[in-house]
Amino acid sequence: MLMTLAVVAVVSGALMLGAAWGVYGNMSAKTQGFLVALAGGALVLSLVSELIEPSIEQSSVWLASGGVAAGAVIFALADYLIDEKWGPNSGGGLLAAISLDGVPENLALGVALIGTGPMGVAALAGSIFLSNLPEAAGSAKQMAENGDRSKGTIIAIWAATAAILSIAAIAGNVLLAGASPHLLAFIRCFAAGAVVASLATEVFPTAYRKEHHLSGIATALGLVLAFALGQLGG
Incomplete structure (x- = not known):
């Protein structure tokens, strides 16, 4: 549990540091684009090596494929509702978009940490930090540029998001420890499908x-850095 709490602290810390940087820091558009692409590269490797491949090994390619498809379809539907119905800049819409791929991923993350050694935890925490920090920074900066909310409100939204994802990781570690490997495989692949859709759109x-x-x-740099961290954990 101590290692789980350490990784949860990294998840929350990366989101909050990124949000603070995006809102209060001096970030150019080019820097924002570079960091978002860096995070995307890290996510490409993570969704394959940490979500899809373990799911195929533990269950089947058919269940994994179904989970990926379900995650992508649900994300696309939520993305449509956010853009067309709720408003892309609404706090509820933002939380829905972030949580859709983050909650199932963090549920599976909590389970993956059971029995993981210190080096594996360090590698996993580093990958999460690498992807979450620039993603939060870019999104928070975009929210601040829209001018619809105060800086304090934006930070509060990201704090709520960090809390939701942290609770999901702890719940996965505590509640899903004895769950069927097929259920865990579906959760991981659902998260992977949502991540793929979010990367594309x-x-x-x-x-x-x-x-x-x-x-x-x-x-490419984000992918290479994530791979290097994965090798550290292996």
Whole structure:
């Protein structure tokens, strides 16, 4: 449980540090685009190596495929509702978009930490920090630029998001320790599908708009850094 709490602290800390940087820091559009692409690259590797591949090994390729498809479809539906019905800049819509891929991923994260050694925990925590910090910074900066909310309100929204994801990771570690490997595989792949959809519709398009010259390099760099952290854990 102590290791789980350490990783949860990294998850929450990365989101809060990123949000504070985006709201109060001096971040150019090009820097924002580079960081978002960096996070996207890290997520590409994470969703394959930490979510999909273990699920296929523990269950079946058919269940994994169904989970990925379900996650992508539900994310696309939520993304449509946020854009067309709730408003893309609403606090509730933002929480829905972030939580849809984050909650199942963190549920599975809590289970994955059971029996993990210190080096594995360090690698996993580093990968999470690498992806969450720039993602939160870019999103918080965009919210601040819209001018619809105060800086304090934006930080409060991200604090609520960090709390939701932290609770999900702890719940996964405590409540799903004895769950069926097929259920855990579906949860992981549902999260992977939502992440894939968010990368295609939100992350990479935003990165390219902000920094189209270096976004490809940043994506590759994020993937390489995530791979290096994964090797550390192995």
